[in-house]
Amino acid sequence: MANLNGLQEAIVGGKLETAVALTNEAIAEGCDPQAIINDYMIKGMEEIGARFEAGQAFVPNLLMSARAMKGALDILKPLMRGKAAGSAGRIVIGTVQGDLHDIGKNLVASMLEGCGFEVVNLGVDISSERFVEAAREHDAQIVCMSALLTTTMPRMKEVIAAINGSDLKGKVKTMVGGAPVNERFAASIGADGYSSNANNAVAMARSLLGIA
Numbered sequence: 164m165a166n167l168n169g170l171q172e173a174i175v176g177g178k179l180e181t182a183v184a185l186t187n188e189a190i191a192e193g194c195d196p197q198a199i200i201n202d203y204m205i206k207g208m209e210e211i212g213a214r215f216e217a218g219q220a221f222v223p224n225l226l227m228s229a230r231a232m233k234g235a236l237d238i239l240k241p242l243m244r245g246k247a248a249g250s251a252g253r254i255v256i257g258t259v260q261g262d263l264h265d266i267g268k269n270l271v272a273s274m275l276e277g278c279g280f281e282v283v284n285l286g287v288d289i290s291s292e293r294f295v296e297a298a299r300e301h302d303a304q305i306v307c308m309s310a311l312l313t314t315t316m317p318r319m320k321e322v323i324a325a326i327n328g329s330d331l332k333g334k335v336k337t338m339v340g341g342a343p344v345n346e347r348f349a350a351s352i353g354a355d356g357y358s359s360n361a362n363n364a365v366a367m368a369r370s371l372l373g374i375a
């Protein structure tokens with residue numbers, strides 16, 4: 164039987180090789196990739212985050228866990244296929260300026276891609292200007308922003324202001340997410356959409372573009 168608790172522990176312990184081996188075993192046994200991510204891997208990241216907050220883990224531990232998480236995600240990403248129906252729309256996504264967290268953002272990008280969206284992933288530490296330029300260059304319908312730090316959340320408001328102060332006003336929708344972001348914050352900065360996870364991000368993107 165697939166040792167998914169072992170996978171969760173490998174993520175917490177930052178054990179890349181074990182995480183990769185247990186992920187491959189779980190896939191070979193027919194486990195659902197989405198369930199592996201949501202029910203075990205993300206829980207592992209939450210656990211190491213809680214330990215960090217409690218002073219029981221340190222930045223190198225976070226980095227090791229992130230490495231193990233990424234290694235396992237690389238195996239699962241190609242298997243995350245939703246209901247794709249041609250090109251559902253073009254999306255530019257990035258982590259806001261000053262923020263280097265990209266695991267959740269990349270998960271959202273993969274889910275959107277898997278569900279038929281064309282996704283331009285700008286990476287991390289992205290300035291308002293770059294979001295606007297990229298949206299224009301790629302003729303994006305949605306700009307997605309991720310922030311994991313309370314100190315970088317305000318950058319999302321600046322990106323939305325930059326979009327609204329440009330020729331893209333009214334042409335591009337905005338969607339925000341990341342652990343400290345919630346619906347109320349999203350509404351307060353004028354974002355068109357918010358989702359707490361990658362699955363609902365797809366439903367939200369579809370709804371913003373009026374796709375059933």
Ligand code: B12
Binds near residue numbers: 205215225263
């Ligand atoms: C891994 C990690 C790191 C890694 C990041 C590696 C990487 N490549 O991403 C490293 C070690 C680099 C790191 C650094 C730091 N980190 Co850090 N980190 C984490 C940790 C443990 C996990 C984050 C994660 O990957 N979660 C798993 C993913 C899947 O979840 P997620 O990102 O939330 O994404 C999901 C949703 O939020 C949503 N989502 C995400 N983005 C988007 C975007 C859109 C558009 C939508 C719709 C949805 C959406 O969907 C995703 C999938 O379901 C968190 C703890 C936590 N529980 O969040 C701390 C945490 C975020 N870090 C924290 C801190 C303090 C730091 C540092 C300042 C530490 C330091 N002293 O140096 C630095 C900051 C560096 C910087 N400038 O960004 C704090 C933030 C506290 C705060 N209130 O701001 C946290 C909360 C830890 C803690 N409990 O104290 N970190």
